[in-house]
Amino acid sequence: MARRRQNLAEALIEATSKFPWWAGVVLAIAAYLWLNGIAIGEVKVVAQPGRMGELISQNLFRTLASVGQYLLPFAFLVGAAMSAYGRYQRRALHEQVAASLDRGALNNMSWQQFEALVGEAFRRKGYAVTETGGGGADGGIDLVLKKEDETFLVQCKQWRALKVGVSTVRELYGVMAAQGATGGFVVTSGEFSDDARAFAVGRNIELLDDKALHALIRGVRVSGEAASAALASSPACPLCQSTMVKRTAKRGANSGNVFWGCPQYPACKGTRPA
Structure with a gap:
């Protein structure tokens, strides 16, 4: 089934929901301050022959900013709320499965x-x-x-x-x-x-x-x-007991060889032969 085409607001909300919740809040504040500054700013073009198009463009931009100063932050805040709720759901799901013995x-x-x-x-x-x-x-x-x-x-x-x-x-x-x-x-x-x-x-x-x-x-x-x-x-690291990951040596006499390395490297340099 083809995916329904999103409008701009839905796309912004979905994109923001993939960020940490606080990032959406920061974006909402920044968007409001920017658009509000435009909305309350003065028109710098004097109404005179030959410059009417520029005057109309500035007024149109101010009108869009007046509306956008509320809509854009709202979309970011909805995305932030979805991000926070999604984080809560992931934690709850993890705890539920971790406590269950039923695979x-x-x-x-x-x-x-x-x-x-x-x-x-x-x-x-x-x-x-x-x-x-x-x-x-x-x-x-x-x-x-x-x-x-x-x-x-x-x-x-x-x-x-x-x-x-x-x-x-x-x-x-x-x-x-x-x-x-x-x-x-x-x-x-x-x-x-x-x-x-x-x-x-x-x-x-x-x-x-x-x-x-x-x-x-x-x-x-x-x-x-x-x-x-x-x-x-995966084996445990002999030094810190972290779950090891496979790596490939990039230099030295063992260049190209696969080995087990500690995921905490460089803090921990534990290795095992693969």
């Missing part, structure tokens, strides 16, 4: 809720998370993670009794190469085929099935429990 709960939520849950889990692991909104349950890259100067891409696959095949992992690897991402994650409420797991080896791609996702969620909720915090497919 089937992952299949009972919508794909939007599933992506929000995964994003919240990574956010609590110290990543800056951008929800790109792939456009559907299988709409490409769903989350972009940032930590330090590294970028990780996440593809979410949530469906009942889903087995993710190798084509999905190949697709993610291609996007990683095109965007220069350090690594990637494919997260599912189901499981992965043997071909998918084999393809991910050595390519800085982590495959998180329902068990690994529950370990991630329950681990980040209960601080200090390293065994629960570690992903099923």
